[in-house]
Amino acid sequence: MKNQQIVLAERPEGIPGPQHFSDKTTDIELTPPEGQITVKNLFLSIDPAMRGWVSVEENYLPPVGIGEVMRSVAVARVVATSHPDYAEGDYVYGMFGWQEYCITDPAMMVRKLNPELAPVSTALGAIGPNGLTAYFALFENGEIKKGDTVVISTAAGGVGSIAGQIAKLTGCIVIGLTGSDEKVAMCTEEFGYDHALNYKTCNDLEAAIKELAPNGVNVFFDNTSGSIADAVYPTLAMHARAIQVGTAAIDTWLPVPIGPRRDRYILTKRLKVSGFVILDHYDKFTEALTQLATWYNQGQLNYRESITYGLENAPTALAQLYEGANLGKQLICVADDND
Numbered sequence: 645m646k647n648q649q650i651v652l653a654e655r656p657e658g659i660p661g662p663q664h665f666s667d668k669t670t671d672i673e674l675t676p677p678e679g680q681i682t683v684k685n686l687f688l689s690i691d692p693a694m695r696g697w698v699s700v701e702e703n704y705l706p707p708v709g710i711g712e713v714m715r716s717v718a719v720a721r722v723v724a725t726s727h728p729d730y731a732e733g734d735y736v737y738g739m740f741g742w743q744e745y746c747i748t749d750p751a752m753m754v755r756k757l758n759p760e761l762a763p764v765s766t767a768l769g770a771i772g773p774n775g776l777t778a779y780f781a782l783f784e785n786g787e788i789k790k791g792d793t794v795v796i797s798t799a800a801g802g803v804g805s806i807a808g809q810i811a812k813l814t815g816c817i818v819i820g821l822t823g824s825d826e827k828v829a830m831c832t833e834e835f836g837y838d839h840a841l842n843y844k845t846c847n848d849l850e851a852a853i854k855e856l857a858p859n860g861v862n863v864f865f866d867n868t869s870g871s872i873a874d875a876v877y878p879t880l881a882m883h884a885r886a887i888q889v890g891t892a893a894i895d896t897w898l899p900v901p902i903g904p905r906r907d908r909y910i911l912t913k914r915l916k917v918s919g920f921v922i923l924d925h926y927d928k929f930t931e932a933l934t935q936l937a938t939w940y941n942q943g944q945l946n947y948r949e950s951i952t953y954g955l956e957n958a959p960t961a962l963a964q965l966y967e968g969a970n971l972g973k974q975l976i977c978v979a980d981d982n983d
């Protein structure tokens with residue numbers, strides 16, 4: 645059987661794009677070895693974290709090797725099985741990569757999906773890594789509570805849109821920062837933010853946030869770092885919690901970019917600054933996924949997907965993510981479920 649793949653051809657300096665990847669076709673056996681399953685990818689997740697995965701810089705996962713299939717979480721259907729717990733037709737979530745088929749050991753963090761609970765693609769977004777990131781970063785690092793003022797960057801994206809809605813469900817006042825007027829409207833009209841600001845056109849972001857949060861910001865959900873974070877830190881209230889969830893505004897850490905020092909705010913405002921990586925919360929995923937699915941099925945979580953069709957378009961979609969072209973969670977549809 646033929647398997648179309650996209651492999652890393654060249655290590656990018658900065659933003660990865662189509663020039664750094666190449667197509668490859670391999671032959672694979674449909675029947676997997678004992679204890680494994682063969683899956684056919686349906687949806688691939690395109691994530692800002694991919695820039696870190698293809699970089700040589702230190703990260704929380706080893707870099708993807710040159711010539712290796714690009715790492716990607718995906719939703720797939722089991723097409724052949726040599727594992728007693730998996731049947732042909734089961735839907736699964738796992739790290740299946742930019743390829744049509746993947747033979748894998750389910751012990752490698754594969755999760756079975758219930759298509760009756762929600763559309764399976766949501767396992768890559770609202771009822772998956774995006775929702776889990778929003779949930780744990782807000783409740784565990786951010787310690788959010790009713791009445792807090794919360795500022796969220798990349799507010800209209802996969803993580804940001806869910807974080808905004810969870811903060812609203814908790815009774816917070818929520819301010820979103822995003823990169824276009826269309827996304828500003830999505831934040832307030834679809835995702836229930838109290839306020840949203842276009843950081844690209846706002847003349848003085850710090851002053852605008854201070855006007856919206858006269859008593860200071862209690863929780864900063866920082867997905868970007870860079871100049872957006874520079875504008876938010878001076879707005880933080882006493883004992884505020886700042887969570888470093890992503891650094892989307894930093895193209896490369898070689899060399900480390902220089903910016904305003906935050907030390908004085910951290911000291912005088914007694915800030916709690918923490919880093920967040922979703923992998924640290926694996927043992928509590930079930931509890932959070934149940935809550936996210938409940939909110940979703942009760943119509944309390946609006947969720948938008950930006951779907952690009954065709955495996956070959958994955959590298960372009962990745963480059964466009966760093967231009968903010970996605971309206972909602974960026975996915976690649978690799979195959980129709982009925983294929």
Ligand SMILES: NC(=O)c1ccc[n+]([C@@H]2O[C@H](COP(=O)([O-])OP(=O)(O)OC[C@H]3O[C@@H](n4cnc5c(N)ncnc54)[C@H](OP(=O)(O)O)[C@@H]3O)[C@@H](O)[C@H]2O)c1
Binds near residue numbers: 802804892894968
């Ligand atoms: N730590 C973890 O475990 C974890 C897990 C999942 C995601 N994350 C982080 O969460 C953040 C959002 O991820 P996502 O999957 O939901 O992606 P997303 O927000 O759906 O898409 C990425 C967004 O980043 C913004 N962006 C791109 N380049 C930027 C720049 N130079 N300056 C400022 N903003 C820029 C754009 O939004 P605008 O148009 O609004 O600028 C773009 O739409 C990322 O930083 C990601 O790394 C962290």
